[in-house]
Amino acid sequence: MRRVRGWLFRLGELFGKEQRERELAAEMESHLQMHIEDNLRAGIAPEQARREALMKLGGIEQTKEMIRERRGLPMIEVFLQDLHFGARMLRKNPGFSAIAVMTLALGIGANTAIFSVVNTVLVRPLPYRDPGKLVWVDEYWPRMNDNMVPNPDYTNWNLHNHHFEEMAAYDGGSQVNLTGAGEPERIESVSVTANLLHVLGVKPSLGRSFLTEEAQLGGRRVALLSYGLWKRKFGGDPNISGKAVTLNKESYTVIGVMPPDFRFPDRRANPQILLAFQLPPKVDWTAKSLALTRVIGRVKPGVTLAQANAELAALSQQTNADIPAMFIHMRDGLQVHVTGLHEKLVGDVRPTLLILLAAVAFVLLIGCVNIANVQLARTASRQKELAVRAAIGAGRGRLLRQLLTEGALIAASGGVAGLLVAAGGVRLLRAYAPTSFLQIGPITIDTWVLFFAFGITCLTAMVFGTVPALRASKPDVIANLKEGRVVSEGGYGQHRLRSVLVISELALAVVVLVASGLLIRSFLRLSNVDPGFDSNNLLTVSTALPETKYVAPAQRRAFFEEVLQRVSKLPGVRCVALTSSLPLTNYAQIDVFAIEGEPNKPAGTRPMTPVEHVNPGYFRTLRIALLEGRVFDDTDSRPETRVVILNKVFAQRFFPNDDPIGKRIRFGPTESPWSTIVGVVGNVRHTGPDREAEPQVYVPYAGNPPSTAMLAVRTDSDPRNLAAVVRDQVTAVDTEQPVFGVSTMEQRVLDSLSGPRFNTTLLGFFGFVALVLAVGGVYGVVAYFVALRTHEFGIRVALGASQRNVVGMVMTQGIAMTAAGLGLGLGGAFALTRYLSTLLYGIRPTDPITFAGVALILAGAALLACYIPALHAMRIDPMVALRCE
């Protein structure tokens, strides 16, 4: 209570300050006079009486300052004062202020921008109801070395579990042709069980969700549109529900529209239309075709992942009783995995994001150390000012606060400017980040991000404000008030501190540089990998024939033949390839196979291989090397010819000892006919430049033309110029045929590297900034030393030291700091880079060339930074140096 009263009293004292100052002065003066009078009365001589009184009563000014601090609300007053004074000091030194604020703005901005991605991907909960309870359920089949959940397993779990509130499934999605609404278009669809949206807690923004009967075999064909598709294709028609859309030539009734911010809970799928997943209601392993499902469940409250996992694994074991013998073999060692949905969606990008965040934090730290160093220099040259303030009564706390306020002022300006930088950065990230970051949710600057920016701003203020402030706030009053060379005296502790700061920033920079160096080298390797084909001047387009319209293989063959004919006759076209799956796309077909003459393996254990259906011109057009035998020719185009071409890995793995040419293999079930091997071609890195080529075979497409085919057109000049005419040729054959995936092979290769390129660009940029900051720091400190020692150098030169001696002295200091920083940094990098290993291709995290290269670059730059002040020291004119006393 008393305390509150005290504060209120003090609040009142904020006003009428001068009056009180005068009164205090008068009060103390009267005190002094009374004391002197008493002394006089006691018979002391007047001079002595006054002196005795003054000595006894102590410092009047200090007392006044103490009283001032107790009056009013000094915290606020002093803060305003410090702010005012700090702003004046910063204005007095605009160069320093601008560089400091810019450094911080860049650092804080970059950190905030990267954090906005971390926030979206790792921190923010998924945009579903109670997302912590959502899990992803998967089965791993060791025999197939693959993850998949056949629909009977899902149905079995769904019917018999006790740990889940609900379970839902969807299929892997497919591309469908949307016709009857403007231009025919190829869109992505996913079929979902009726309850998927309920499990996620998402409602359509228009219309309704699927009904249970619509998601059963033979149910009515209905569709939910994505918000984007509804706006784009249907003009946002509010009465869309009940209208029909045509997908793959079949009519579906629209039942609703998804909300605009809905994101499908699977990074691999971005459907524009949702269909009902029509599954049999009972566990049925005997059905003619099984569907592969992806399963999402909502566990009951209090159920752990381990419990859910154990229950589903047990159910999968029990169902073995109903399974045909063929599957039993395949299910050997089957494992059930229940993972949190969030973990499933972002688990693989977490390391990348954390590495980026760590790197950018290092850069900010380097920036802070730099500013701390400059602040240190500035406070050093302000020793006299501080000493005077201490002499007239400023306590240590008061000086500390003054210096911290100045630091906070810089940090706050940096923070505000940093937010602007972050806003720009977020835009760049939205445009260039790989889809694995963007798919989770929108990257925005929300409350959390602002909070983060505020937090790191405070942190930076502390980091670069505290060290110099602590050091400067206990000035040696006597030494500093004496006439003469204030700075060089008593400063050795400070020199050491400054060197330590520079060494630590060099070390930090080395770590960031090594990280970016490793990524750059890894990326260069990745870009220089021979993919096995020539991606220059290749235009790619895709088209898909609805099986409902092109039922017979002959119809499909006729269509593609016609397209091939027309396209290859276009001016500027050299040759055309047609395939079921171009390199860097998913395989269209993976089949079991058997080699003639080898013992029959039991079902479920037979090897599998991707089978690519290609036209005779395929290898010539993509420039895939022929190693043995021959490529397909036109005689192979007859459906009854059964020939096959192997890639090199296939030949090496399955025919290690003999020549495969002329041998026969067959695909699919045991009764299918044999195909003769006619050639072996070079390996193509089909799944990406970072993946070694896998065994793969090619068959003539004419035997059983795929419904989805991709064309690669080799052109004389820039392939993009031909995009429109090639598209026209396809639609000329069938006006209802959508053409999609129009791109160039070069673009596809670039896209396949977008993740590594993004990481490399960012880390490279951070490394560059770290280098500039650290080298700037070295320069600053060495130049400062030279300035301090101008007098000393002058004397040395006057006494006969050569210019080389002077340069040597300066350089020695610089070299010592650089060596220490490099040593520490390389050690730190050696310990830390193993966290990078998931991002590296083809080099080890301790790659000696990168380490040596970074050491060389940094040492070179740092020595250059020392050399400039050294040259300056060399040119010191002893007369001028001595006179400047």
Next chain:
Amino acid sequence: MGERADVWQGTLALMVLKTLQALGPLHGYGSARRIEQTSGQLLAVNYGTLYPALLKLEQEGYSSSEWGTSDNNRKAKYYKLTRAGRKQLDKEAREWEQTTEILARFLAPGKESA
């Protein structure tokens, strides 16, 4: 001042309160002198200790002040005890007596076994 300042401040406030109670309204110099005399010159009261204590008492409402004229016709600020100050004095004096009594028992020779 140094490290003893805190202890000193607390006890000084009590001494000032007691002095004001004993002598009635008094200026800073008078209080200082009185405290020094009472302590048998063992204590020296300087500006740096006295004035912060006076200010604190006033801020907390235990004393009030007004300008007056001293015996020697000099203008001076007179402090006098308020009602709250009197209560506070009683309370603090009691606490202090208790503390010294406890300490005395501890320090009294040969009695701790009792």
